[in-house]
Structures are given as structure tokens and as C-alpha cells.
Amino acid sequence: MKLAIDAMGGDYAPKEIVLGINRAAKAFxxxxxxxxxNETKIREYLEASGRITIVHxxxxxxxxxxxxxxxxxxxxxxxxRMAQAVKDGEADACISAGNTGALMASGLFVVGRxxxxxxxxxxxxxxxxxxxxxxxxxxxxxxxxKPEHLLQFAIMGSLYAEKVRGxxxxxxxxxxxxxxxKKGNELTKKTFQLLKNADLNFIGNVEARDLLERPAxxxxxxxxxxxxxxxxxxxxxxxLFSMIKKVFLxxxxxxxxxxxxxxxxxxxxNMLDYSEYGGSGLMGLNAPVIKAHGSSxxxxxxxxxxxxxxxxxSDVTGKIKAAIQSLKIN
Numbered sequence: 001m002k003l004a005i006d007a008m009g010g011d012y013a014p015k016e017i018v019l020g021i022n023r024a025a026k027a028f029x030x031x032x033x034x035x036x037x038n039e040t041k042i043r044e045y046l047e048a049s050g051r052i053t054i055v056h057x058x059x060x061x062x063x064x065x066x067x068x069x070x071x072x073x074x075x076x077x078x079x080x081r082m083a084q085a086v087k088d089g090e091a092d093a094c095i096s097a098g099n100t101g102a103l104m105a106s107g108l109f110v111v112g113r114x115x116x117x118x119x120x121x122x123x124x125x126x127x128x129x130x131x132x133x134x135x136x137x138x139x140x141x142x143x144x145x146k147p148e149h150l151l152q153f154a155i156m157g158s159l160y161a162e163k164v165r166g167x168x169x170x171x172x173x174x175x176x177x178x179x180x181x182k183k184g185n186e187l188t189k190k191t192f193q194l195l196k197n198a199d200l201n202f203i204g205n206v207e208a209r210d211l212l213e214r215p216a217x218x219x220x221x222x223x224x225x226x227x228x229x230x231x232x233x234x235x236x237x238x239x240l241f242s243m244i245k246k247v248f249l250x251x252x253x254x255x256x257x258x259x260x261x262x263x264x265x266x267x268x269x270n271m272l273d274y275s276e277y278g279g280s281g282l283m284g285l286n287a288p289v290i291k292a293h294g295s296s297x298x299x300x301x302x303x304x305x306x307x308x309x310x311x312x313x314s315d316v317t318g319k320i321k322a323a324i325q326s327l328k329i330n
Contacts, residue, residue, distance in 0.1 A: 001030055001312055003305065004091035007037035008060045008078040009098020011295045014038065017097065018045040020301025025049045027302070028309055034091055036078040057081050063294065067101030071109060079103060083110035086287045093288035093308040095279065097296040103289065104141055104282065112286045114317070116324040119149045120284035122223065122291065123157055125165070126233065128214040135161050135170075136211075136219045137283060140227035147190040150174070150220050151198060155323050156283040157218035158200055163314040164307070165217075173206035173216030175225065180205070187222065195220070208232075279304040287317055 005021060007014040014037055021033055022045070032051045035042055039056040046052065059077040061070045071080055079098050083106035085091040094111075096103050104120070107113075113120060123137035135157045138145065145153075154172050161170035174192055176184045181192060183205060195202040206215040208229055221229070244265070248258035258265070279292035279300070288311040292304045311317075 001309065002032045002034060002091045003308055004034045004036065004082040004085040004094040006079045006082045006094070006096035006098055007035040007042050007054075008057070009096040009103075010292065011097075012297065013097065014041050015045050016297045017301055018042055019298035020296075020305070021052065022047045022049075023298060023302045024305035025051055028305065031305070031309060034082075034085060036081045036085075055081060061099050061102045063099050065099060065102060067099060067105045068109075070099070070102050071105040079106055080110065083107065083289070086111050086289070092312045093290065095290040095292055095301070095304045095308055097279075097292035097294055097301070100140065100291055100294075103291050107282045107285045107289045111289055114284055114286060114321050114324060117152060117156075117284035117320075119145065119152070120282050121153045121156065122226075122280045123153075123160065123283045124230070124280035126211070126230070129212050130214055132214060134211070134214050134217055134219060135165070136175075136221070136226060136229070138221065138223040138226050139230045139280065140223045141282065142223040144224070145187070145222040147187060147194050150187070150191040150222065151194045152284070152324065154195055154198065154200055154202075154218065154220045156320050157220065159319050159323060160281065160283065160311075160316055161217045163316050163319060164310045167217050169201045170217035171203045171215075172200045172218045172220065173203050175208065175219050175221035175229070176205035177207070178205060179207060191220070279307060281307070281311065281316075284320065285317070288312060 007017045034053050036055050036057050039054050042054055057076050057078045059074045061074055061077045061079050079096050079102060082094045086094050087110050119142045121138035122141040123135055125133040126136050127133050137153045137157050158170050158172055161167045174195060176188045203216055248254045279290040282289040288308050290304050290308050292300055
């Protein structure tokens with residue numbers, strides 16, 4: 001298996017990217033890595049390995065670059081070269097922590113979309129209180145969506161949950177403002193009927209307030225709503241831990257209490273740590289494309305590699321193609 005890596009994408013590139021690849025190379029002896037980026041900077045952190053190759057690139061797509069224009073103009077950027085390697089069959093999947101819009105454009109224009117998929121979806125695994133997490137899509141690839149798009153999201157998410165996460169008959173829920181069938185706007189009402197009649201383990205509507213309790217294994221929504229939910233969860237978790245830290249450091253008594261339950265607090269924080277779940281798969285493309293969090297550390301990159309490996313081994317892309325083809329025939 002070969003994975004193409006954008007070593008220059010993300011807030012802490014290339015250091016954290018390369019450190020994550022060093023760890024992954026030791027853990028997964030069945031993977032060869034191709035790192036795209038500034039060779040001099042990459043070698044500062046790279047550990048010697050016969051399974052890691054560097055392809056020097058002299059362009060980088062920045063987080064502030066306009067996505068489509070940058071992909072078209074910066075052909076020698078680490079991100080575009082990485083995507084091109086997948087298209088050309090030189091790599092089985094790719095990973096980047098860079099500009100989300102540019103990675104989406106690279107996926108669409110370079111890697112290519114599965115025939116029959118109208119809209120690829122951004123689908124991370126979000127943390128839950130029980131530590132098991134759930135797949136949610138779309139979380140930002142498409143601001144607008146039709147009921148048919150959400151049906152495709154549900155199919156792709158269900159296949160991912162089953163084949164990669166190992167969940168038999170994944171429960172699929174539709175994000176809505178209430179659990180009753182008639183709740184919501186025209187999009188959710190029409191989507192409800194499509195999901196109800198699809199060959200899925202559809203459990204009905206789920207509410208945003210219940211997400212961290214894992215009411216479903218796959219939660220479907222449009223990208224505009226999904227992105228707001230994602231950022232609300234991230235912001236709330238960050239603020240909550242800041243408040244807890246402030247309370248525990250307020251005086252001698254609370255500092256002693258904090259020292260006594262330090263491991264428990266660390267465990268609580270890890271339950272809501274995105275880096276333990278890998279990245280967000282861009283579902284619906286011709287090969288696995290993983291979007292790692294922009295602030296990914298080495299641990300997040302390592303888990304993104306693990307995620308990409310599982311997607312390739314499970315042939316998620318092939319199974320999505322077959323499912324969509326069956327949907328078209330029926």
C-alpha cells in the first residue's frame with residue numbers, strides 16, 4: 001500500500017506531519033509513504049526508513065488561498081502533486097492537513113468523483129461520551145444540498161461505519177429540530193422519506209443536543225448545518241476545559257484537588273480529542289482522500305494514516321461505487 005502525504009499542509013507543518021509519519025512507518029510495515037514538500041525542511045524531522053520517499057515541491061497552498069484558483073495555478077504545490085499521485089495510480093490514498101477548500105477542489109478536479117455521486121461529503125468521526133464516536137456528514141463540503149444528496153451521504157456513511165469502523169448494521173439518523181417524523185423544513189421532511197424507504201438501518205430524526213450521547217452511528221445533514229454543529233462542539237469543548245482549568249487553579253485547595261484527579265481529567269479531555277479519531281474522509285471520490293484537522297499534531301497524523309489504511313484495505317471506495325450503481329439500477 002502507498003500513501004501520498006502533503007507534508008506542507010497544516011498549522012504545524014512540516015514538523016508534526018513528519019513526526020506522525022515516522023510513528024506510522026514503525027506501526028504499519030505494510031505501507032510505503034510518499035511525502036510531498038520542501039525536502040530540506042522535511043529531512044530536519046524525518047527518521048531514516050526505506051519505505052519513505054520525498055518528492056520535492058517548491059509551492060505551497062496556504063490556508064488563505066482561494067481554493068479553486070490555487071489548485072489550478074499551483075500545479076507544483078505539495079497538495080496538488082499529492083492528489084495527482086493518487087490519480088496516476090502511484091498512491092492508493094492521500095492525506096493533507098491543509099486548506100480544506102483546496103483539498104476538496106483537488107479531490108474533485110484531480111482525483112475525480114465516483115460516477116453517480118452528485119456531491120462528495122466531508123465525513124469525520126466525532127467524539128462521544130462513551131468514547132466510541134459517530135460518523136457525521138456532510139460537515140462543510142456543500143453549503144446547500146438536496147434530499148437525494150443526503151440519501152447518498154447516508155449510504156456512504158453507513159458503508160464507512162460498517163467496513164472501516166466495524167459496526168454491524170450501523171444506525172443512521174437524520175439531524176433535525178425534533179425527533180418526530182413531521183418535524184423540520186422541506187429538506188429534512190423529504191430526506192426522511194427517502195431514508196425511510198432506503199436499504200439502511202434508519203432510526204429516524206436525532207437532535208443536536210443528543211449527539212455526544214451517540215444516538216446513531218451515522219448522522220446525516222447538509223454541509224452548512226453540519227459545519228456549524230462541528231464548530232459548536234469544538235468551541236464548547238475548548239471553552240469547557242478552559243473553565244475547568246481556571247477553577248482548579250483558583251486557589252491552593254483546588255490545586256490540590258486537581259493534582260489528585262489529574263489522570264481522570266486527562267481521560268475526560270481525551271474522550272473529546274479529535275486527534276484520536278484521525279481525519280475527515282472526503283466521501284464520494286475515486287480514492288480515499290483524508291482531510292486532517294488544520295491544527296493536527298503527530299498523533300492526529302498517525303491516526304489519519306491508520307484511517308486511510310483501513311479505508312484502502314476495506315475497499316470503501318469500491319463498495320460505495322457498487323452501492324450507488326445498485327441505487328441507479330433500482
